[in-house]
Amino acid sequence: MPVTRSALARRAARSAMEFAIDYVKKRRAFGSKIGDFQAIQFKIAEMFQKVETARLLIWKAAWEADQGLDPNISASVSKLYATEAAYEVVDQALQIMGGYGYTRFFPVEKLLRDTRLFRIYEGTSEVQRIVLAGHALHQYQPVMPPLEDLPVHIKRDNPEACPQPGQTAWRCRMCGYVHFDDQPPDECPYCFFPAAAFKQVPPS
């Protein structure tokens, strides 16, 4: 199951982050520990955020599987995020450790090679994107109404953009232009789609 690979990738990232944190507390440059430099602290913050986000996504997929729910989408989200984030985290850890990070004196260079694999096997990152795009476009149930059904935002400081009494608002479903009149225009003045592209805007 891809979520197993997500968990492995996250553990590799967590290990690299911990090695980097240990290193920045000891390594000195320009008279300070490098962990005192804000540029280094920001890298640590980004790494920590990615490790924790991956952890939550993995837990969600595992929880869904434990509950007997379909975990496929959550597993795909966690595989894509955790494996890509893990590579970024380990890469940053190596960067923080400088030349030593690149050598075999420390295990980070091996973690970088290992985490590169997670984006390939048990469903490449591209395949996860195909799965998620298919879900988002065809199965996902939106919370928001369609754009064409949104009420018109009345610009009270611009009388021309306000309906006059008795006028109806028509919105072009292609570009969003709003026309105030009894009837829609013959064509949209912005995108030139014909009157059929206009839909009456529900009263706000």
Ligand SMILES: Cc1cc2nc3c(=O)[nH]c(=O)nc-3n(C[C@H](O)[C@H](O)[C@H](O)COP(=O)(O)OP(=O)(O)OC[C@H]3O[C@@H](n4cnc5c(N)ncnc54)[C@H](O)[C@@H]3O)c2cc1C
């Ligand atoms: C170390 C290692 C261990 C492995 N262990 C196992 C194992 O235990 N069991 C097992 O079954 N397999 C295993 N594999 C195989 C692994 O699952 C495949 O390498 C992986 O699925 C990618 O397939 P491929 O190498 O044939 O690449 P290809 O399918 O040739 O893909 C090449 C590239 O094209 C992209 N691509 C392909 N199709 C599309 C598309 N429609 N749209 C966009 N991009 C696309 C891919 O994402 C990839 O980036 C292992 C691989 C490695 C490297």
